[in-house]
Amino acid sequence: MTQLEELLADWIPRQRWFAGKGAPVETVTIEAEHPLVCGDPGLRVLVVDVGQRGSISRYQVLLGLRPVGTLRDELAHAAIGVCRFGGAPRTVYDASHDPELTALLLDRLAQGDGGETDAPRAAGGEPRPSSAGPAPAVRFRRLSGITVRTGQRSLVLKGEQSNTSLVYGEDYVLKAFRRLWPGLNPDLELTAALADSPYVARPYAWIEADVGKDGAAVPTTLAMLQEYMRSATDGWVLAATSVRDLYANPGVSPAEAGGDFAGEAERLGAATAAVHRALARELPTDVLTPRALRELASSMLERLRLATTEVPELAPYAGVLRSAYEAFARVDEPLPIQRVHGDYHLGQVVRTDSGWVLLDFEGEPAAPVEERQRPSSPLRDVAGMLRSFDYAARYQLVGSASAAELAPSARAWAQRNRDAFSSGYAFGGGIDPEKHQTVLRAFEYDKAVYEVLYEAHNRPSWLRIPLDSIAALAA
Numbered sequence: 001m002t003q004l005e006e007l008l009a010d011w012i013p014r015q016r017w018f019a020g021k022g023a024p025v026e027t028v029t030i031e032a033e034h035p036l037v038c039g040d041p042g043l044r045v046l047v048v049d050v051g052q053r054g055s056i057s058r059y060q061v062l063l064g065l066r067p068v069g070t071l072r073d074e075l076a077h078a079a080i081g082v083c084r085f086g087g088a089p090r091t092v093y094d095a096s097h098d099p100e101l102t103a104l105l106l107d108r109l110a111q112g113d114g115g116e117t118d119a120p121r122a123a124g125g126e127p128r129p130s131s132a133g134p135a136p137a138v139r140f141r142r143l144s145g146i147t148v149r150t151g152q153r154s155l156v157l158k159g160e161q162s163n164t165s166l167v168y169g170e171d172y173v174l175k176a177f178r179r180l181w182p183g184l185n186p187d188l189e190l191t192a193a194l195a196d197s198p199y200v201a202r203p204y205a206w207i208e209a210d211v212g213k214d215g216a217a218v219p220t221t222l223a224m225l226q227e228y229m230r231s232a233t234d235g236w237v238l239a240a241t242s243v244r245d246l247y248a249n250p251g252v253s254p255a256e257a258g259g260d261f262a263g264e265a266e267r268l269g270a271a272t273a274a275v276h277r278a279l280a281r282e283l284p285t286d287v288l289t290p291r292a293l294r295e296l297a298s299s300m301l302e303r304l305r306l307a308t309t310e311v312p313e314l315a316p317y318a319g320v321l322r323s324a325y326e327a328f329a330r331v332d333e334p335l336p337i338q339r340v341h342g343d344y345h346l347g348q349v350v351r352t353d354s355g356w357v358l359l360d361f362e363g364e365p366a367a368p369v370e371e372r373q374r375p376s377s378p379l380r381d382v383a384g385m386l387r388s389f390d391y392a393a394r395y396q397l398v399g400s401a402s403a404a405e406l407a408p409s410a411r412a413w414a415q416r417n418r419d420a421f422s423s424g425y426a427f428g429g430g431i432d433p434e435k436h437q438t439v440l441r442a443f444e445y446d447k448a449v450y451e452v453l454y455e456a457h458n459r460p461s462w463l464r465i466p467l468d469s470i471a472a473l474a475a
């Protein structure tokens with residue numbers, strides 16, 4: 001390993017966005033290093049291959065470089081270490097925290113030197129106009145007709161993120177994808193397909209570079225620039241406030257509580273249905289063949305097997321989960337499929353002055369991109385959001401001395417909002433979740449098993465949340 005690779009081997013596993021927690025890092029190799037700004041400070045985009053248990057995952061690092069001793073105190077937390085560049089020692093750091101360098105990314109997006117285009121589509125990425133000359137290694141591309149305003153200072157959004165999002169002034173969010181999969185990121189693909197929808201933040205531009213796959217260079221999305229919803233409040237925060245209000249008055253029913261969330265849950269259901277309808281209009285749809293249905297059930301079983309090996313507390317429920325997946329495999333009605341959100345939960349939606357807006361169409365961050373691009377049942381998203389109501393009701397009980405006393409309120413809150421969301425979804429033109437219980441149950445279990453793995457790797461103190469839900473669902 002080079003000196004920089006050694007530093008990254010220590011730094012990457014400690015980052016919130018590192019998806020490989022739970023297995024030791026065996027190798028770290030810089031696959032590509034693209035200089036964007038030479039000099040002091042310098043900026044490079046690195047594609048870093050991290051080897052764990054014999055397989056390789058790629059990550060993006062935006063590397064800032066400054067002469068040793070010149071990193072300002074407010075950037076000290078972003079330091080990766082000191083290493084030699086061009087014969088001189090440099091402090092290297094996470095450039096996403098340095099507004100002087102991130103301003104240059106916005107400038108390049110405004111210039112759009114990689115060309116203008118309509119909505120990008122999957123399968124090989126977008127061809128560049130032939131008049132554009134040889135492709136630069138890193139391309140800054142804009143959607144047709146978009147003008148990007150520069151000169152705004154960026155801040156990194158704080159939170160439990162799988163990626164790193166920068167907010168520029170009050171106008172833009174630049175989301176830098178951390179785990180890279182060769183190809184068009186579904187977040188960009190779906191957001192661009194829904195560009196005219198009032199339920200998504202408008203996409204403006206993106207950054208891409210070629211990443212190698214099976215000997216070919218595949219245009220791969222590194223970051224996406226979209227509208228910053230400045231009046232927005234996170235759905236998770238709103239739901240948590242409602243739950244907190246209820247728990248402060250344990251004798252009161254959720255319907256009578258001042259902070260009742262059911263109206264919002266119903267509107268969210270309707271917004272979700274509208275987005276599903278728009279996705280079905282804009283992108284290919286199909287019907288799941290019996291064979292594909294069985295394959296899907298097998299992948300659920302496989303996830304269960306993996307999760308039970310890693311988290312043995314899941315074992316007592318494995319039988320019930322397996323039966324639910326087997327019942328799913330036997331469903332003999334045609335199941336419509338289409339592009340869906342894929343990792344839908346309350347943290348992926350924001351409430352703006354004009355209604356709910358859906359974010360982060362990337363799908364499950366740990367799944368290969370081909371899998372995330374595959375059409376699926378919209379009930380998978382419905383199940384994701386139903387799980388999220390359960391999470392919102394349960395998480396304030398983790399470690400609480402009043403957990404047993406508040407459990408009935410938690411159940412009542414989750415049930416009320418799950419029902420409201422489902423009826424809003426059906427009313428908004430989506431398939432009625434009530435009428436597809438076998439399918440819905442399998443997706444809900446599968447999501448909860450995914451969450452068991454997610455919490456075991458990222459927030460072990462929250463592992464009880466999906467485990468307790470599975471216990472309750474299986475009772």
Ligand SMILES: Nc1ncnc2c1ncn2[C@@H]1O[C@H](COP(=O)(O)OP(=O)(O)O)[C@@H](O)[C@H]1O
Nearest residue numbers: 161162163173201227228229232234347359360
């Ligand atoms: N365009 C936006 N406008 C306002 N807030 C946003 C926007 N994009 C993201 N956020 C906020 O950042 C959080 C994380 O964004 P998200 O795209 O889900 O990132 P990740 O994929 O890393 O989880 C969201 O829950 C939301 O609160």
Ligand SMILES: O=P(O)(O)O[C@H]1O[C@H](CO)[C@@H](O[C@H]2O[C@H](CO)[C@@H](O)[C@H](O)[C@H]2O)[C@H](O)[C@H]1O
Nearest residue numbers: 160161162343345346347365387388391451454
């Ligand atoms: O938002 P991401 O794409 O990073 O999604 C991952 O992280 C989520 C947590 O931030 C995780 O969601 C789980 O926790 C949420 C509360 O924090 C809860 O609302 C969700 O229902 C629950 O699944 C998500 O699963 C993961 O992919």
